[in-house]
Amino acid sequence: MRECAFFFYCEEEFCKNVSFLSLFEKSSRERRKFFEFFCFLHFLLSFTLFFFPKMRFALWATAAKITATRTTTTTTTTVRLTKRAVASSSSSSSVFFFANRCRPRPRRRDGILLRCRALATRDDDGADFPAYAPKPFFAFEVLHQSKRSLARVCQITTPHGTIKTPAFVAVGTQGALKAVPHSVLDDANLDLMFANTYHLLLQPGHEHLRKAGGIHEFIGRNRPTISDSGGFQVFSLGLDADELENKSPNGKKSNDDKGERNHGGTGTKELKSRGVTKHKQQNLLEKVEEDGVTFRSYRDGTTLKLTPESSVQAQKNIGCDIILPLDELTKYDISLQELSESVDRSHRWETRSLREHLKNVKEQAMYAIIHGGVDERLRKKSVEYLTSLPFDGYAIGGSLGKNREELKQLLEFLMPILPRDKPNHLLGIGDLPSIAHGVRMGIDSFDSAYPTQIARHGTLLSENGPINYRKSEFREHFGKPAEILGSSNGDDECQCLLCRKHSLSYLAHLDRANEPMAWSLATEHNLHFMGRTMEKHRQAILNDEI
Numbered sequence: 454m455r456e457c458a459f460f461f462y463c464e465e466e467f468c469k470n471v472s473f474l475s476l477f478e479k480s481s482r483e484r485r486k487f488f489e490f491f492c493f494l495h496f497l498l499s500f501t502l503f504f505f506p507k508m509r510f511a512l513w514a515t516a517a518k519i520t521a522t523r524t525t526t527t528t529t530t531t532v533r534l535t536k537r538a539v540a541s542s543s544s545s546s547s548v549f550f551f552a553n554r555c556r557p558r559p560r561r562r563d564g565i566l567l568r569c570r571a572l573a574t575r576d577d578d579g580a581d582f583p584a585y586a587p588k589p590f591f592a593f594e595v596l597h598q599s600k601r602s603l604a605r606v607c608q609i610t611t612p613h614g615t616i617k618t619p620a621f622v623a624v625g626t627q628g629a630l631k632a633v634p635h636s637v638l639d640d641a642n643l644d645l646m647f648a649n650t651y652h653l654l655l656q657p658g659h660e661h662l663r664k665a666g667g668i669h670e671f672i673g674r675n676r677p678t679i680s681d682s683g684g685f686q687v688f689s690l691g692l693d694a695d696e697l698e699n700k701s702p703n704g705k706k707s708n709d710d711k712g713e714r715n716h717g718g719t720g721t722k723e724l725k726s727r728g729v730t731k732h733k734q735q736n737l738l739e740k741v742e743e744d745g746v747t748f749r750s751y752r753d754g755t756t757l758k759l760t761p762e763s764s765v766q767a768q769k770n771i772g773c774d775i776i777l778p779l780d781e782l783t784k785y786d787i788s789l790q791e792l793s794e795s796v797d798r799s800h801r802w803e804t805r806s807l808r809e810h811l812k813n814v815k816e817q818a819m820y821a822i823i824h825g826g827v828d829e830r831l832r833k834k835s836v837e838y839l840t841s842l843p844f845d846g847y848a849i850g851g852s853l854g855k856n857r858e859e860l861k862q863l864l865e866f867l868m869p870i871l872p873r874d875k876p877n878h879l880l881g882i883g884d885l886p887s888i889a890h891g892v893r894m895g896i897d898s899f900d901s902a903y904p905t906q907i908a909r910h911g912t913l914l915s916e917n918g919p920i921n922y923r924k925s926e927f928r929e930h931f932g933k934p935a936e937i938l939g940s941s942n943g944d945d946e947c948q949c950l951l952c953r954k955h956s957l958s959y960l961a962h963l964d965r966a967n968e969p970m971a972w973s974l975a976t977e978h979n980l981h982f983m984g985r986t987m988e989k990h991r992q993a994i995l996n997d998e999i
């Protein structure tokens with residue numbers, strides 16, 4: 454009888470014909486060789502799995518036929534099954550079976566407890582989120598998908614009316630548009646208004662808004678509103694002016710003439726400058742912990758703490774139709790490791806925010822905020838994690854790049870992997886070239902203080918680019934502003950008060966005389982311009998031109 458230790462792979466005639474049962478009839482030497490080989494393989498596998506937990510996760514995921522994303526904290530490692538994975542498996546119960554059979558046991562290693570849980574299956578222990586269910590008060594409908602790009606015309610239904618998309622969202626930081634009443638938005642064909650939780654927390658306070666019956670009652674606007682978590686302004690307090698300009702979508706530097714950068718802002722720079730002046734350049738951002746972020750009020754120095762739960766509670770009292778979870782604002786040029794840790798923290802905070810929101814939905818929808826800076830791997834991870842949770846839509850936040858080109862590259866990567874059955878929102882972007890590109894990439898809404906902010910600083914938006922109305926050449930321009938601002942013919946003519954009744958000469962005079970009406974006229978014109986621009990985008994999509 455021939456001896457062969459590797460009969461499973463041996464090409465000899467004997468080994469090809471040997472059956473598993475016949476092994477036990479062979480000589481004791483053959484059985485010993487087989488046993489030794491089996492033990493060697495077992496040892497190798499055990500050694501690998503023991504010292505390489507990542508491989509253990511991979512094997513576990515493979516065995517359960519799922520894709521898995523892993524979030525790591527200082528204390529806990531969690532494996533999350535994505536909804537897509539559950540859907541692609543033969544049944545959720547089989548996934549759960551594998552998850553329980555194959556998951557690594559809790560193990561203390563280097564002081565870190567590795568704990569694995571299958572979270573996103575419907576067969577879970579009930580401690581986690583239910584699958585997303587449509588809500589009667591919030592609906593999203595794609596009216597037309599362009600045949601030429603990802604661009605689409607949609608309609609979002611909220612308790613306070615519908616939003617036509619692609620939409621520009623005007624920023625009413627303190628529950629008010631600076632220099633103009635809210636009714637201007639209706640005239641300008643802009644459906645949605647943005648309110649900043651941070652400012653409303655400090656003045657008049659979210660309890661005050663609750664007593665008033667919510668923001669719609671308080672400000673007298675029965676149209677859709679959206680609020681942020683307050684986190685952006687709080688984290689902005691810890692950055693210097695240059696960092697603010699470079700590292701976040703809402704704080705991008707304005708460069709009116711060249712237009713090389715994205716434009717945004719929710720009054721953060723104004724807030725920062727006020728805080729720095731009042732508190733003698735002290736840092737108002739005190740500490741960032743796992744629980745939340747502690748800061749001092751720029752108004753009176755009071756120490757306050759914002760947690761995911763308190764932010765959601767404040768937004769419940771404010772009462773906007775769409776709310777956002779607390780997330781972490783990071784600088785643009787941090788290391789990949791720091792960015793990765795920040796993304797994980799934002800994910801944990803967003804999960805806690807969603808949990809708090811679902812305790813009492815109150816006819817509000819909550820968008821997740823996709824993070825990851827300009828790193829494609831982290832963005833993809835953020836999309837996979839957040840789309841497995843029952844959010845109503847997705848906002849794109851975090852650092853969106855240092856210039857328009859980086860934003861473009863980011864959207865070209867990100868938009869094709871974002872779910873198409875829910876609305877999305879690009880945070881803090883309001884310059885016209887970025888909006889045009891975002892529309893082609895399928896962005897549904899954009900918010901920015903840019904159009905209203907530049908209006909108060911001497912700039913009108915026009916078909917020919919931004920126009921500085923303080924220039925001497927306009928001091929004696931007595932004709933219709935449309936001659937300079939474009940669109941002077943037919944139905945496309947701007948219907949703002951400035952373009953209908955006044956001249957650039959009058960506007961320049963009011964501005965030089967420091968009359969607040971100058972800011973009102975310019976702001977109203979820029980909002981009308983944004984409304985007409987978005988309407989043109991919608992028409993172009995309906996005609997399959999973009």
Ligand SMILES: [Zn+2]
Pocket residue numbers: 947948949950951952953977978979981
């Ligand atoms: Zn106008």
